[in-house]
Amino acid sequence: xxxxxxxxVDLLDKxxxxxxxxxxxxxxxxxxxxxxxNAARVSFLGESKGEERDxxxxxxxxxxxxxxxxxxxxxxxRVRAPLVxxxxxxRHRVWNxxxxxxxxxxxxxxxxxxxxxxxxxxxxxxxxxxGTVTDAxxxxxxxxxxxxxxxxxxxxxxxxxxxxxxxxxRLFLPGxxxxxxxVVKVDAHNLMHFLKLRMASDxxxxxxxxxEAIYKHFFKPAxxxxxxxxxxxxxxx
Amino acid sequence: xxxxxxxxVDLLDKxxxxxxxxxxxxxxxxxxxxxxxNAARVSFLGESKGEERDxxxxxxxxxxxxxxxxxxxxxxxRVRAPLVxxxxxxRHRVWNxxxxxxxxxxxxxxxxxxxxxxxxxxxxxxxxxxGTVTDAxxxxxxxxxxxxxxxxxxxxxxxxxxxxxxxxxRLFLPGxxxxxxxVVKVDAHNLMHFLKLRMASDxxxxxxxxxEAIYKHFFKPAxxxxxxxxxxxxxxx
Amino acid sequence: xxxxxxxxVDLLDKxxxxxxxxxxxxxxxxxxxxxxxNAARVSFLGESKGEERDxxxxxxxxxxxxxxxxxxxxxxxRVRAPLVxxxxxxRHRVWNxxxxxxxxxxxxxxxxxxxxxxxxxxxxxxxxxxGTVTDAxxxxxxxxxxxxxxxxxxxxxxxxxxxxxxxxxRLFLPGxxxxxxxVVKVDAHNLMHFLKLRMASDxxxxxxxxxEAIYKHFFKPAxxxxxxxxxxxxxxx
Amino acid sequence: xxxxxxxxVDLLDKxxxxxxxxxxxxxxxxxxxxxxxNAARVSFLGESKGEERDxxxxxxxxxxxxxxxxxxxxxxxRVRAPLVxxxxxxRHRVWNxxxxxxxxxxxxxxxxxxxxxxxxxxxxxxxxxxGTVTDAxxxxxxxxxxxxxxxxxxxxxxxxxxxxxxxxxRLFLPGxxxxxxxVVKVDAHNLMHFLKLRMASDxxxxxxxxxEAIYKHFFKPAxxxxxxxxxxxxxxx
Numbered sequence: 001x002x003x004x005x006x007x008x009v010d011l012l013d014k015x016x017x018x019x020x021x022x023x024x025x026x027x028x029x030x031x032x033x034x035x036x037x038n039a040a041r042v043s044f045l046g047e048s049k050g051e052e053r054d055x056x057x058x059x060x061x062x063x064x065x066x067x068x069x070x071x072x073x074x075x076x077x078r079v080r081a082p083l084v085x086x087x088x089x090x091r092h093r094v095w096n097x098x099x100x101x102x103x104x105x106x107x108x109x110x111x112x113x114x115x116x117x118x119x120x121x122x123x124x125x126x127x128x129x130x131g132t133v134t135d136a137x138x139x140x141x142x143x144x145x146x147x148x149x150x151x152x153x154x155x156x157x158x159x160x161x162x163x164x165x166x167x168x169x170r171l172f173l174p175g176x177x178x179x180x181x182x183v184v185k186v187d188a189h190n191l192m193h194f195l196k197l198r199m200a201s202d203x204x205x206x207x208x209x210x211x212e213a214i215y216k217h218f219f220k221p222a223x224x225x226x227x228x229x230x231x232x233x234x235x236x237x
Numbered sequence: 238x239x240x241x242x243x244x245x246v247d248l249l250d251k252x253x254x255x256x257x258x259x260x261x262x263x264x265x266x267x268x269x270x271x272x273x274x275n276a277a278r279v280s281f282l283g284e285s286k287g288e289e290r291d292x293x294x295x296x297x298x299x300x301x302x303x304x305x306x307x308x309x310x311x312x313x314x315r316v317r318a319p320l321v322x323x324x325x326x327x328r329h330r331v332w333n334x335x336x337x338x339x340x341x342x343x344x345x346x347x348x349x350x351x352x353x354x355x356x357x358x359x360x361x362x363x364x365x366x367x368g369t370v371t372d373a374x375x376x377x378x379x380x381x382x383x384x385x386x387x388x389x390x391x392x393x394x395x396x397x398x399x400x401x402x403x404x405x406x407r408l409f410l411p412g413x414x415x416x417x418x419x420v421v422k423v424d425a426h427n428l429m430h431f432l433k434l435r436m437a438s439d440x441x442x443x444x445x446x447x448x449e450a451i452y453k454h455f456f457k458p459a460x461x462x463x464x465x466x467x468x469x470x471x472x473x474x
Numbered sequence: 475x476x477x478x479x480x481x482x483v484d485l486l487d488k489x490x491x492x493x494x495x496x497x498x499x500x501x502x503x504x505x506x507x508x509x510x511x512n513a514a515r516v517s518f519l520g521e522s523k524g525e526e527r528d529x530x531x532x533x534x535x536x537x538x539x540x541x542x543x544x545x546x547x548x549x550x551x552r553v554r555a556p557l558v559x560x561x562x563x564x565r566h567r568v569w570n571x572x573x574x575x576x577x578x579x580x581x582x583x584x585x586x587x588x589x590x591x592x593x594x595x596x597x598x599x600x601x602x603x604x605g606t607v608t609d610a611x612x613x614x615x616x617x618x619x620x621x622x623x624x625x626x627x628x629x630x631x632x633x634x635x636x637x638x639x640x641x642x643x644r645l646f647l648p649g650x651x652x653x654x655x656x657v658v659k660v661d662a663h664n665l666m667h668f669l670k671l672r673m674a675s676d677x678x679x680x681x682x683x684x685x686e687a688i689y690k691h692f693f694k695p696a697x698x699x700x701x702x703x704x705x706x707x708x709x710x711x
Numbered sequence: 712x713x714x715x716x717x718x719x720v721d722l723l724d725k726x727x728x729x730x731x732x733x734x735x736x737x738x739x740x741x742x743x744x745x746x747x748x749n750a751a752r753v754s755f756l757g758e759s760k761g762e763e764r765d766x767x768x769x770x771x772x773x774x775x776x777x778x779x780x781x782x783x784x785x786x787x788x789r790v791r792a793p794l795v796x797x798x799x800x801x802r803h804r805v806w807n808x809x810x811x812x813x814x815x816x817x818x819x820x821x822x823x824x825x826x827x828x829x830x831x832x833x834x835x836x837x838x839x840x841x842g843t844v845t846d847a848x849x850x851x852x853x854x855x856x857x858x859x860x861x862x863x864x865x866x867x868x869x870x871x872x873x874x875x876x877x878x879x880x881r882l883f884l885p886g887x888x889x890x891x892x893x894v895v896k897v898d899a900h901n902l903m904h905f906l907k908l909r910m911a912s913d914x915x916x917x918x919x920x921x922x923e924a925i926y927k928h929f930f931k932p933a934x935x936x937x938x939x940x941x942x943x944x945x946x947x948x
Contacts, residue, residue, distance in 0.1 A: 121401065155385055337518070648863070
């Protein structure tokens with residue numbers, strides 16, 4: 001299981017997510033699920049009583065929303081994602097964030113998100129999308145976007161060249177598309193809250209793919225019992 | 238003093254900040270400073286002992302970083318600011334935020350920030366600006382920016398017209414410039430932390446003007462003793 | 475409605491809870507429920523559309539767990555409760571607390587909680603109580619408790635008289651019974667989380683009476699729509 | 712360095728603290744100090760540039776209060792301490808806590824804190840102690856305390872035997888002395904805040920020994936650069 005540390009999953013056209021570290025570390029003799037069970041057992045000074053009862057206790061905790069033991073497990077990721085993704089991610093205020101600074105580091109020509117397909121505005125949900133435009137429309141929109149990115153970047157570069165500060169030159173950039181790399185950290189309880197919201201069908205695609213990658217490639221392998229209980233008691237509700 | 242509730246201060250070219258509410262409400266017989274003193278006095282079950290000693294206690298609290306009484310006062314603002322400002326503001330995770338949604342509400346032609354002057358990249362601080370470009374350069378840059386905004390908005394509008402979802406069409410927009418309206422709330426202790434960082438000379442201008450407006454128009458009139466102690470023990474350090 | 479500010483409700487044998495302040499203040503033209511609706515409406519820059527649709531929006535927010543608008547309303551209480559109550563209350567980490575200090579203020583002879591009735595250990599729930607002991611047992615236990623309090627306080631007082639520090643002399647006290655006065659503050663969202671857990675039938679009686687008093691005397695009169703939605707979508711689940 | 716995981720340090724008469732886990736795990740190739748440096752470097756997408764410059768960057772972060780990189784390191788402890796210690800510890804609301812439950816688990820005869828020496832009330836600081844009582848007074852007080860504990864425990868046990876619930880029987884106990892075992896978790900930034908306050912000379916002895924043990928046995932060996940910078944820029948101020 002240890003190989004999930006350092007594993008990188010590519011997402012969108014130029015993004016990725018990588019598990020930097022985890023507590024407990026997978027090389028540890030105590031699994032993540034057992035770290036949760038052990039934290040819960042302190043409330044009655046109990047000891048492990050075999051796998052079956054340990055798992056049963058974990059399911060009990062999830063079912064009855066005893067959330068504090070799940071806070072005892074931590075995940076740390078390194079993530080490259082466009083601002084439109086971070087704009088929503090940063091609203092989850094319990095995460096710890098270290099963010100690339102656009103005031104410090106100039107952006108490069110290739111740092112902009114180009115979607116594969118263009119999704120149509122949803123009819124019933126004013127806040128979501130559904131379906132896609134035709135292939136022909138898709139080509140037109142994507143060509144227009146790429147050309148627009150080139151023009152924008154040229155203007156940004158020209159402003160920088162004339163001595164304008166990076167913090168201000170970025171006004172020329174297509175800000176929602178700009179890729180940023182962040183280091184982010186969160187405990188398992190708050191990660192599940194994030195996953196519940198951002199894996200939902202009405203979450204924006206550009207953040208949903210990150211949530212799904214976290215769940216599939218990292219959360220589930222690292223915490224198999226917790227994932228099973230999460231699906232049963234939280235996701236299915 | 239009551240008239241600070243509802244007062245609106247214009248900022249940047251199209252932004253503003255307005256104090257929606259405060260606890261204690263200025264119409265209250267207990268001032269904000271006294272609400273802080275009263276909260277502190279619960280630790281020794283004390284009563285007010287006249288203005289002079291009340292003020293002295295408040296200064297003692299600030300000097301020795303007894304922060305919890307300052308958390309007992311709340312400010313709620315309604316703010317219109319460009320994304321480049323929110324991008325930094327949202328990192329202050331103790332604030333409560335309700336944000337305008339770009340997935341729900343389409344942006345309008347006039348929703349983009351145009352700076353008065355273009356600041357030069359600082360020589361010593363890789364993350365800041367200092368001085369401005371020449372008047373001639375300024376005109377060229379501003380003209381280019383406005384034209385770029387028009388082109389961007391046309392592309393955004395065209396994408397919307399062809400049925401593309403709002404959440405995705407915004408990739409065409411100059412994202413850092415887009416004005417958003419948020420309702421934000423924070424207690425006086427965490428507001429001071431924000432003010433200390435964002436009124437500093439190396440804070441980006443586009444957030445510094447908001448911090449300075451909060452301090453001058455709302456914080457200082459609402460909490461005169463606290464402001465005096467803040468300047469003496471926190472800002473001056 | 476304004477008279478809830480300053481209202482005090484007596485609880486247990488020597489405790490009470492008092493609403494010190496609220497945002498929005500009841501004297502305000504905007505009700506608490508409308509402050510929530512207004513915060514939510516910023517997401518689509520909407521305006522009030524009459525009472526019926528405002529209330530419908532609030533119910534929608536509660537049903538779909540859009541919690542951030544409920545964070546825009548604040549309650550501040552002054553509370554006198556025994557340590558056994560605070561011991562559980564203090565675990566709700568989002569509250570702001572200013573606490574009476576037992577290191578600073580000596581306790582007095584009459585500062586100890588004496589229960590009306592003695593509850594029996596629950597058979598099925600290892601963590602709860604159910605039913606009460608007989609009247610005869612009750613008298614014996616209460617007499618023993620009062621005598622024990624007197625002995626404890628005498629020892630505490632003797633330690634203080636011989637110069638022992640207050641922070642250490644309290645080792646002689648029946649710590650779980652000691653009454654403390656705190657000032658506490660919380661937003662409506664986190665208050666509902668507290669109420670859900672502490673009004674539950676398996677919550678300890680000594681904190682449940684405080685939760686119930688908050689709900690009945692303050693929360694419900696201050697936020698009638700929110701209370702109705704809370705009962706329907708949260709409490710009933 | 713790895714042997715700090717699982718190391719237990721005895722404190723007071725019956726307490727202890729043990730490092731359960733840490734992120735990064737000491738077996739990891741990346742040290743804790745470097746995990747902090749690496750998180751900071753994401754802001755400018757930088758790479759390690761040798762030990763000297765890495766350490767210099769860490770000192771810069773501490774000096775200028777760039778706190779978020781220090782949040783990327785986590786410590787998890789298992790701690791046995793009397794309630795008088797937890798009563799203060801629990802006020803640090805950013806920690807994650809899993810606590811032994813006195814409603815669930817009965818206390819045992821030997822679960823009460825007996826101090827070595829009795830400290831005198833401080834003359835100048837109403838909230839602190841200074842010096843100790845005479846040896847003769849010490850013996851008298853300790854004998855009285857032990858006898859009082861025995862009486863209290865007998866009454867507690869008698870209440871339990873007559874069927875009274877554990878949650879209520881504990882009213883007979885010397886609550887401040889009762890030992891509880893908790894699992895606690897915190898990041899390095901918030902741990903330093905705790906250490907600054909609780910290692911201070913005016914902190915109560917019963918929590919100061921825990922803070923000092925954390926610093927000496929775990930924090931300093933795990934994060935030598937951070938500890939050095941902490942002493943220079945935070946503790947010395």
